[in-house]
Amino acid sequence: MASTDPAAAEPAANEPPARGRSDRSPWNWLLVVPVVVPLLTFLFNDDEPRLAGFPAFYWLQFAFIPLGVACTLLVHRMTRKRG
Amino acid sequence: MTEMIVFGALFLLVSGMGFVAARWRRPDTMHSLDEWGLGGRSFGSWITWFLIGGDLYTAYTFVAVPALVFGTGAAGFYAVPYTIVVYPLVFLVLIRLWSVSHVHGFVTPADFVRARFGSPTLALAVAVTGIVATMPYIALQLVGIEAVLKTMGVNGHWPIVIAFAILAAYTYQSGLRAPALIAFVKDVLIYLVIIVAVLYIPTRLGGWGDIFDSAQAQFAKTPNPSDGILLDGTNQLNYAMLALGSALALFLYPHSVTGVLASKNRDVIKRNMAALPAYSFVLGLIALLGLMAISAGVKPVVTDGKPDTNTVVPLLFDRMFPDWFAGVAYAAVGIGALVPAAIMSIAAANLFTRNIYKEYIRRDATEKQEATVSKLVSLVVKVGAVACILLLDPEFSIDLQLIGGVIILQTLPSVALGLVTRWFHRGALVAGWAAGLAAGLWLLYETPNTAKGKAHFGSSAFRLSDLGLDTKMTVYAGMLALAVNLAVAVVGTVVCKAAKLADGEDATRPGDYLADENDPKVKDLELASST
Numbered sequence: 001m002a003s004t005d006p007a008a009a010e011p012a013a014n015e016p017p018a019r020g021r022s023d024r025s026p027w028n029w030l031l032v033v034p035v036v037v038p039l040l041t042f043l044f045n046d047d048e049p050r051l052a053g054f055p056a057f058y059w060l061q062f063a064f065i066p067l068g069v070a071c072t073l074l075v076h077r078m079t080r081k082r083g
Numbered sequence: 084m085t086e087m088i089v090f091g092a093l094f095l096l097v098s099g100m101g102f103v104a105a106r107w108r109r110p111d112t113m114h115s116l117d118e119w120g121l122g123g124r125s126f127g128s129w130i131t132w133f134l135i136g137g138d139l140y141t142a143y144t145f146v147a148v149p150a151l152v153f154g155t156g157a158a159g160f161y162a163v164p165y166t167i168v169v170y171p172l173v174f175l176v177l178i179r180l181w182s183v184s185h186v187h188g189f190v191t192p193a194d195f196v197r198a199r200f201g202s203p204t205l206a207l208a209v210a211v212t213g214i215v216a217t218m219p220y221i222a223l224q225l226v227g228i229e230a231v232l233k234t235m236g237v238n239g240h241w242p243i244v245i246a247f248a249i250l251a252a253y254t255y256q257s258g259l260r261a262p263a264l265i266a267f268v269k270d271v272l273i274y275l276v277i278i279v280a281v282l283y284i285p286t287r288l289g290g291w292g293d294i295f296d297s298a299q300a301q302f303a304k305t306p307n308p309s310d311g312i313l314l315d316g317t318n319q320l321n322y323a324m325l326a327l328g329s330a331l332a333l334f335l336y337p338h339s340v341t342g343v344l345a346s347k348n349r350d351v352i353k354r355n356m357a358a359l360p361a362y363s364f365v366l367g368l369i370a371l372l373g374l375m376a377i378s379a380g381v382k383p384v385v386t387d388g389k390p391d392t393n394t395v396v397p398l399l400f401d402r403m404f405p406d407w408f409a410g411v412a413y414a415a416v417g418i419g420a421l422v423p424a425a426i427m428s429i430a431a432a433n434l435f436t437r438n439i440y441k442e443y444i445r446r447d448a449t450e451k452q453e454a455t456v457s458k459l460v461s462l463v464v465k466v467g468a469v470a471c472i473l474l475l476d477p478e479f480s481i482d483l484q485l486i487g488g489v490i491i492l493q494t495l496p497s498v499a500l501g502l503v504t505r506w507f508h509r510g511a512l513v514a515g516w517a518a519g520l521a522a523g524l525w526l527l528y529e530t531p532n533t534a535k536g537k538a539h540f541g542s543s544a545f546r547l548s549d550l551g552l553d554t555k556m557t558v559y560a561g562m563l564a565l566a567v568n569l570a571v572a573v574v575g576t577v578v579c580k581a582a583k584l585a586d587g588e589d590a591t592r593p594g595d596y597l598a599d600e601n602d603p604k605v606k607d608l609e610l611a612s613s614t
Contacts, residue, residue, distance in 0.1 A: 031171035038164035039323040053291030072357040
């Protein structure tokens with residue numbers, strides 16, 4: 001087994017990365033949106049405006065679900081390997 | 084009576100499916116953990132969607148989340164942001180666990196830790212934490228079934244013993260294929276019940292606006308200042324931290340890892356991370372059943388002088404639906420308990436086999452011996468879960484589950500951070516884990532629940548004023564404990580490296596974390612030997 005220098009985090013120099021693959025991409029930053037937005041309670045902790053009887057607190061959080069799906073799908077599409 | 088017949092018939096149907104599942108996508112041999120415990124690592128997008136959905140959204144969730152909303156209002160709705168936040172995290176981080184496990188044949192998160200940090204001690208810590216956190220979770224699935232049975236007027240423990248005996252038998256025979264197949268039925272029933280419930284019940288209660296208003300009116304009458312249909316100043320931080328902490332904890336649970344590792348390639352997982360939020364939508368609607376129950380004036384079943392709020396949803400169904408459909412709804416909850424209970428017991432059994440039996444008892448165990456041990460341990464785990472419910476106060480299981488979420492979070496530095504960096508020193512990770520556990524237990528011990536008249540282990544919302552801060556805010560104990568854990572791990576790593584203490588060898592290579600379906604695997608991996 002190749003020994004790995006414990007001090008060196010990846011990418012380690014002594015192993016060629018598998019066929020130049022990488023899971024790094026600027027698109028990944030888009031995923032910060034669905035991770036952070038649902039945690040900012042001051043954005044949605046209100047009764048008004050109501051939508052179909054639902055206070056904003058509830059319908060806004062439901063709306064974050066499609067927001068998360070859209071961000072995830074977009075990142076998936078943009079980072080997918082070609083061919 | 085009709086309720087019970089419908090419930091019984093559906094229950095028998097899925098039990099039959101559980102036994103037949105062994106023939107489904109039949110492997111050459113069932114005598115390996117890859118086949119029995121991970122379904123051959125072959126599940127495509129659809130099966131994975133049902134399996135992970137069945138795994139994460141459990142009967143206890145269906146019963147306890149609306150019960151929490153029934154009791155406290157908006158604070159219980161944290162389940163929605165929690166299940167939104169979790170998937171992007173998996174998309175970025177846990178996918179690497181799939182790849183490295185695919186290459187090296189890992190079955191459990193502790194297998195990964197063992198190879199990454201070359202430390203059997205750290206792997207043992209992760210394995211034991213996983214088993215301890217999972218056991219009460221299985222027991223709580225029984226609480227879900229019990230709530231339904233109580234509502235149907237069935238008392239005594241024998242139906243649960245029978246249900247679990249059947250579950251144990253088909254899990255033993257079919258392994259992960261059984262819950263994967265049953266998850267289809269479970270989800271069809273759940274979706275059906277919830278769609279009917281949210282379309283029909285509001286028409287009986289005067290519409291959604293009235294439901295929220297009358298619930299708010301009820302909350303205003305209670306002495307508790309922080310309940311209501313909105314959050315107040317004291318519980319907002321806890322809401323956000325509980326959502327984030329639960330999201331981080333979710334995919335550290337061994338049973339979630341089992342569901343992820345069973346899928347056949349990276350694309351299946353990535354696609355599922357975009358599709359699984361469909362369940363969050365259902366979960367949000369289920370949470371609102373708690374408010375409907377308030378609005379409908381449901382009073383929980385009282386046993387031994389204690390009201391059991393877990394019964395509010397079954398009672399709401401009983402009141403709103405015709406008997407036969409209430410039976411379908413109860414079956415949905417009951418079957419919803421079987422799927423995760425099966426996966427959890429498989430995951431706990433795999434941990435024992437790979438990281439305790441093979442590591443410490445029998446190092447030269449063959450694949451067949453591993454599978455046999457895992458099957459037997461899965462039986463033991465279920466007997467243990469039933470014993471928990473029969474011998475202990477159910478309240479105690481809920482305490483244990485509370486602790487479980489906090490302690491499983493303490494494996495985050497080794498497992499989740501270990502997937503992205505090898506910077507940490509194995510000794511520092513063990514120290515951080517121990518410090519996090521101690522801090523978490525202390526924080527939970529110090530938190531009372533005045534409503535239930537309990538002095539300790541009252542809730543996971545720790546009052547910051549207990550740390551001497553001048554505030555009424557509360558925060559999730561698990562996140563505080565994780566902060567302690569991380570601080571110790573970081574400082575410890577710096578110290579260990581400065582002192583040049585021996586670190587373990589990393590048996591994985593950077594490319595392993597990006598590997599996909601058709602990439603070569605390392606067969607017969609020799610784990611880096613270590614002290």
